[in-house]
């Protein structure tokens with residue numbers, strides 16, 4: 001479903017990803033772990049088409065995106081980019097809700113504007129999604145009236161409203177007070193049981209990574225240093241860098 005083929009990404013002279021190759025199968029749940037600055041968020045941002053890259057190819061759902069060599073621009077047309085964005089949803093560390101819109105409006109905004117869904121249908125689905133994340137009674141509240149955990153659950157519902165094939169999570173709980181982490185992880189855990197949804201998750205919650213992922217990739221300096229089933233990575237890591245990293249976070 002997703003294929004990075006020899007993708008190279010630089011900021012000026014600094015190479016973040018160097019001939020990066022990475023495949024994700026439909027329905028797979030993959031966790032990216034690794035030290036700060038190793039390029040985890042960059043991978044998600046490239047997938048969201050938020051970030052251009054310099055070399056290589058990105059394939060998503062059968063569509064292919066190249067970059068003009070050295071120019072760092074997508075060769076894909078704007079229409080293509082819009083198409084790619086409708087396949088991919090992202091949940092950020094900071095919840096990024098629209099502050100001037102109610103919870104319900106936050107969720108129906110993109111489906112009505114981008115997918116052209118009718119208002120009534122969009123609202124009906126938004127109500128279902130809010131029930132799923134346990135926030136039915138908050139639909140007319142504004143983001144500032146919600147706790148961090150509640151805001152993040154709204155952000156998840158909003159991403160799902162676009163019916164993405166791929167859902168990306170970039171440290172979805174690291175901005176939360178410890179007592180609010182559980183409720184958000186619970187929602188993500190339920191989503192992980194949806195077989196059709198492909199999930200890519202960056203997290204420092206190692207116990208959680210172990211529970212929900214099919215595969216864990218350990219990132220170091222812009223490449224995947226080691227990957228495997230969670231039991232293998234967490235119990236019997238092979239690479240010294242992985243062992244060192246796990247010792248520092250566990």
Ligand code: ATP
Nearest residue numbers: 011014016034035036037038039040041042043219
């Ligand atoms: P963290 O765990 O801290 O979130 P990360 O693995 O997500 O780290 P990235 O955000 O992908 O790391 O960043 C990878 C590298 O790219 C870092 O060294 C960072 O300093 C650099 N970088 C990221 N964004 C920019 C930018 N806009 N301009 C210049 N350098 C950048």
Ligand code: MG
Nearest residue numbers: 040041042170
């Ligand atoms: Mg990051």
